[in-house]
Amino acid sequence: MKFLPLLSLHFIVVLIIFVAEVASQTKPGCSGHCGSLEIPYPFGISEGCSLDDSFLITCNTTFSPPRPFLGPGNTPAPVLNISLDGELQVSSSVARQCYDASGILVEETTSSLVSEKFPILTRNRFTAVGCDTFAAIAGTRGQNFTTRCLSLCDQMESVTNGSCAGIGCCQTMIPIEMWNFGAAVGGLNNHSTVNSFNPCSFAFLVEEEFYNFSITDLIDMQNKQDMPVVLDWIVGNITCQEAQKDLTTYACEAANSECLDSNNGPGYRCRYKTGFQGNAYLVDGCQEGFEGNGMVNGTGCRRIINQGDQRRLIIPLRSIRKFRTIFKPDKFYAGVSMSLLLIIIAGCWIYWGVQKRKLIKLKEKFFQQNGGLMLQQKLSNGLIETAKIYTAKELKNATNNYHESRVLCWNI
Numbered sequence: 001m002k003f004l005p006l007l008s009l010h011f012i013v014v015l016i017i018f019v020a021e022v023a024s025q026t027k028p029g030c031s032g033h034c035g036s037l038e039i040p041y042p043f044g045i046s047e048g049c050s051l052d053d054s055f056l057i058t059c060n061t062t063f064s065p066p067r068p069f070l071g072p073g074n075t076p077a078p079v080l081n082i083s084l085d086g087e088l089q090v091s092s093s094v095a096r097q098c099y100d101a102s103g104i105l106v107e108e109t110t111s112s113l114v115s116e117k118f119p120i121l122t123r124n125r126f127t128a129v130g131c132d133t134f135a136a137i138a139g140t141r142g143q144n145f146t147t148r149c150l151s152l153c154d155q156m157e158s159v160t161n162g163s164c165a166g167i168g169c170c171q172t173m174i175p176i177e178m179w180n181f182g183a184a185v186g187g188l189n190n191h192s193t194v195n196s197f198n199p200c201s202f203a204f205l206v207e208e209e210f211y212n213f214s215i216t217d218l219i220d221m222q223n224k225q226d227m228p229v230v231l232d233w234i235v236g237n238i239t240c241q242e243a244q245k246d247l248t249t250y251a252c253e254a255a256n257s258e259c260l261d262s263n264n265g266p267g268y269r270c271r272y273k274t275g276f277q278g279n280a281y282l283v284d285g286c287q288e289g290f291e292g293n294g295m296v297n298g299t300g301c302r303r304i305i306n307q308g309d310q311r312r313l314i315i316p317l318r319s320i321r322k323f324r325t326i327f328k329p330d331k332f333y334a335g336v337s338m339s340l341l342l343i344i345i346a347g348c349w350i351y352w353g354v355q356k357r358k359l360i361k362l363k364e365k366f367f368q369q370n371g372g373l374m375l376q377q378k379l380s381n382g383l384i385e386t387a388k389i390y391t392a393k394e395l396k397n398a399t400n401n402y403h404e405s406r407v408l409c410w411n412i
Helices: 003-021 217-223 329-369 372-380 392-398
Strands: 057-060 067-070 079-083 087-093 095-099 105-109 111-114 124-130 132-140 144-152 168-173 180-187 200-207 226-232 257-261 268-272
Touching: 067 079, 087 111, 087 200, 095 180, 111 200, 124 132, 124 144, 124 180, 124 217, 132 200, 132 329, 144 168, 144 329, 180 200, 180 329, 200 217
Parallel strands: 200 226
Antiparallel strands: 057 067, 079 087, 087 226, 095 105, 095 200, 111 180, 124 168, 124 200, 132 144, 132 180, 257 268
């Protein structure tokens, strides 16, 4: 069986070569990586190395290794992956609200993301986790909007792994053309009845394929602080036809590239024609550490691998339909404020509804415990003719709201 390790090694080598052939390149003279992540043009980590400032990635060297973040004008979210297919994966925080055994709030955080140019893809899902949980997400899509999620349960036995149907976990889609969001979460009853196994409520936006609910998430989300979110990116705010009129600013620089209009409003994206591969945003797709003629059936675009080079190569994410709109900060923050107000109103409404239902059940319980059901049956059968059952409302009216002047006698 010694051939198995050799076969695995061969598979790994073939995989590395394949990934290298589709790997991205950077603008000549610019650094092409930040820590373990490669930064393909039109993105860059320094002035003059990106297509424009909206594609500028901040490389924070105070971390070891350095970590990339979204550039100025955006929430400084950590960048996890960049694809020339037009997708950008970032890390977004988890909102939470936690209580101690006495029902006292001990921790509360929110989650938000502002993306100046990159809309959020609809394959992300808004998710709430908890057994006493009400969550809401607000954002902009040309107009303010709010989406909510309610998750309830009274025991762990009623919760199912992998299910987000509202029992322990709730999950809902987000609207198209979403650029920014703010999310908040709260407990309907301070987790007082479920604190032993679920002291916190959680809410977050997450890439659909990444998250799979587990019962253990009810305790502390398994210490997860962040979730991956996928953004969309396109070039400019004009069509291909308009962009090609000015070749000094036209982004599709490769000789064998073609331009595709965005199906997400103004803007376009570049790609190589069929039979070619590489970075269509560069004059020569095979440069800066790559070799080959750029043709798929030729030598391709392969990285010149140096010994000890352990940088992570970019694997393009799955392409789907992209959506985009224009962010208006004043409407965004107004929407977030309105959403928080709606959360409070809805929470109060649900709370009083639950309390009213508890009171009705309590009255029914006392009625049965004191022989009310038996008496009612005898009356209906004609066994007792001199007795009559009065409702609490009738007694209240007859006694002038139980005034002392209506007392016939005291039983002391």
